[in-house]
Amino acid sequence: MRVKASAPGKVILFGEHSVVYRGPAVVLAIDRRVHVSVEPREDELLFVDASSLGLSGFFNGEKYTSLVGGSIGEERLKPIWVAAKGVMERLGRRIGINLSVTSEFPIAVGLGSSAAAAVATVAAVGELLEGRLISEEISLLAFEAEKVVHGMPSGIDNTIATYGGGLVYEKGREAEQLRGLGDVPFVIGNTGVSRSTGQLVGRVGELRERNRMVVDSILDTISRVAQLGRDALLEGDLLRVGELMNINHGLLWALGVSSPELDRLVNAALNAGALGAKLTGAGGGGCMISLAIPERIDGISDAIGRSGGFPLRVRVSNSGVRVWKEEDR
């Protein structure tokens, strides 16, 4: 038997980093997905084939043996192992699994690939074991996997990968679904510089230790921007959404998580007529996101490309995690 599952990537529109501490963030699922396919194997190993991402290897318990891609594979593929192990523990069964994973969008650049992979893995392994996991359990088990890699994640990535659509996410609260967003045109710019979310969250934490009052007031201001951004988005006031994105970028810059590459792409998009632009995700490299009006999408994409970035046009997707047995299709 083979089970397939997929989950969407995401962009954070407002509130990255502040959401780790308090307050809301606005996050949107995108129409690019991570796909996972699982089938049982005779022994108790987990074989992960991520060859399209340049990685593959075996987990024998915690021990990773690389076949392709070397030791970085252990770091990149570990959430998948933790996710699969978590499901087996939760359902009280242990099996060996061949798992393959592919992504429709670049990994390790702030678009939520690791959470989408963890969510799709939980759903697929759950279905393989006929575990009937509900969405909340899928998200929680994927969160455990995220914790192993990111240290102190807020839970935003696994939540959006599970439910899809647009969400206002705040730790310890039920997420608010943003309905009727319409077709908001975004252009992502990928710097191509990979970075670690855990390290960047750690850096903000250290800055906060050294400058508690100043950093806390920046984090509070970001939370406020996220609240206002939510309202503007629901009102369809895109000029204001853009303005608030610009303010949010400045505040993230002040936290030290922007980079020369990100700033270059943000400026290029704004000069090409974007209504707003900011880094998205943990920063330090990875991606920025710009808000376009339809007639400027091409110009903004070109400007991002000319400034050394990789443009990616995305739409908001209402589709969260999906899982099916292959014979069902």
Ligand code: PMV
């Ligand atoms: O993993 P990324 O790059 O999408 O960043 C996630 C957003 C942070 O707020 C920086 C971390 C978190 O767990 O919320």
